[in-house]
Amino acid sequence: xxxxxxxxxxxxxxDRGVTSLPLLRGDGPLAVRRTRDTSGSxxxxxxxxxxxxxxxxxxxxxxxxxxxGARLTVDSAAATIALPGSGHEPATYDIESSVGExxxxxxxxxxxxxxxxxxxxxxxxxxxxxxxxxxxxxEQILGRHAETTGTLVGRLTVHRAGRxxxxxxxxYGPGAPGGWDGAAVxxxxxxxxxxxxxxxxxxxxxxxxxxLGDTAVRTxxxxxxxxxxxxxxxxxxxxxxxxxxxxxxLDVLAG
Numbered sequence: 001x002x003x004x005x006x007x008x009x010x011x012x013x014x015d016r017g018v019t020s021l022p023l024l025r026g027d028g029p030l031a032v033r034r035t036r037d038t039s040g041s042x043x044x045x046x047x048x049x050x051x052x053x054x055x056x057x058x059x060x061x062x063x064x065x066x067x068x069g070a071r072l073t074v075d076s077a078a079a080t081i082a083l084p085g086s087g088h089e090p091a092t093y094d095i096e097s098s099v100g101e102x103x104x105x106x107x108x109x110x111x112x113x114x115x116x117x118x119x120x121x122x123x124x125x126x127x128x129x130x131x132x133x134x135x136x137x138x139e140q141i142l143g144r145h146a147e148t149t150g151t152l153v154g155r156l157t158v159h160r161a162g163r164x165x166x167x168x169x170x171x172y173g174p175g176a177p178g179g180w181d182g183a184a185v186x187x188x189x190x191x192x193x194x195x196x197x198x199x200x201x202x203x204x205x206x207x208x209x210x211x212l213g214d215t216a217v218r219t220x221x222x223x224x225x226x227x228x229x230x231x232x233x234x235x236x237x238x239x240x241x242x243x244x245x246x247x248x249x250l251d252v253l254a255g
Contacts (some may be wrong), residue, residue: 002057002085005030009064010105011043011072019043019070030060035075042071049078054093054120056085061094064107066132068100076109078236079141082150084117090151095124099132109138111191111235114173118150123157130161131200137242139193141235142172142186147174158225160198164254165223175189189215189231191238197249198225207252216241 005028014020019042026032027164037044047062054060066072081092099105105126115121129136138156144148151173158165172180172192179185186192202224209219215232228245232238 002055002059002087002089003028004059006063006138007032007047009045009072009074010067011070012066013069017069019072021044021045023065028060029054029058030062037073042073042205044073044075047074047076049080050077053081054091056082056091056119057087057089058085058091058093060092061096064095064097064105065068066097066099066103066105068129069102070100071104073106073108079111079113080109081113081115081144082120082152083115084119084150089235090119090121093120093122095122097125098127099128099129099134099200101131103129104133104135104143105128106135106215108135108137111141111154111238112238113144114150114152115144116147116150118152118212119175120150120152122152122154128158128160128165128198132198132216133200134158134196134198135246136196137193137246139191139194139235139238139242140172142190151175152250156194156196158196158198160223160225165198165225166196166221166227187215188233189233191228191232193232193242195228195230195242195245195249196225197246198223199253200224201253202226203254207249212241212245216245218245 007026007030008021031048
């Protein structure tokens with residue numbers, strides 16, 4: 001039996017200028033908990049998997065709204081593992097976020113693992129106000145240890161001030177367009193990820209495009225944004241590359 005579950009998160013400034021969470025609700029496998037924000041200037045929410053999901057046929061959605069001036073970090077307690085279900089329908093996992101003026105969202109979940117036999121369609125859509133800031137990390141691990149990957153189709157769409165900033169789709173595994181595992185795409189790697197940083201500061205000073213080692217690249221976008229894409233043989237090395245890239249970008253933002 002498939003599961004339909006939705007989590008809703010709203011972050012807003014209270015009358016003291018502190019980020020509060022007037023809406024924090026999840027059901028089924030999407031349990032959401034307020035956790036300690038080490039920066040001391042915002043709120044942090046951790047998504048805790050309450051059951052195995054997504055399985056084939058499941059429909060999962062997380063909706064996040066960060067209101068004017070608020071700061072929110074969303075992470076997860078563990079990796080999300082896409083598993084095969086009893087039927088033939090794919091699972092879907094939709095992330096919908098909006099970030100208001102002078103607000104900030106850091107979307108930093110743990111890895112998504114595509115287990116053998118699974119089929120998952122994942123979409124991430126973000127709407128940013130002109131002065132909003134975003135840090136978004138996505139990491140996909142294609143197959144568990146010593147197994148081949150499932151089918152994973154992902155789409156990332158970000159609009160800023162009502163205009164498209166990035167709209168890209170990826171597909172891996174059985175049924176994906178031919179060549180996805182070839183030398184021009186993954187080259188045999190099984191960990192793939194990206195880091196998107198959007199900040200108005202990049203309108204004044206934006207890092208140049210450059211390689212970050214042999215299998216990662218930093219690319220400025222047509223807007224105050226930088227995209228880092230990376231491949232690695234495993235999840236640990238992928239995280240190291242993306243963390244190092246984020247540290248460099250935060251140094252630029254700090255001036």
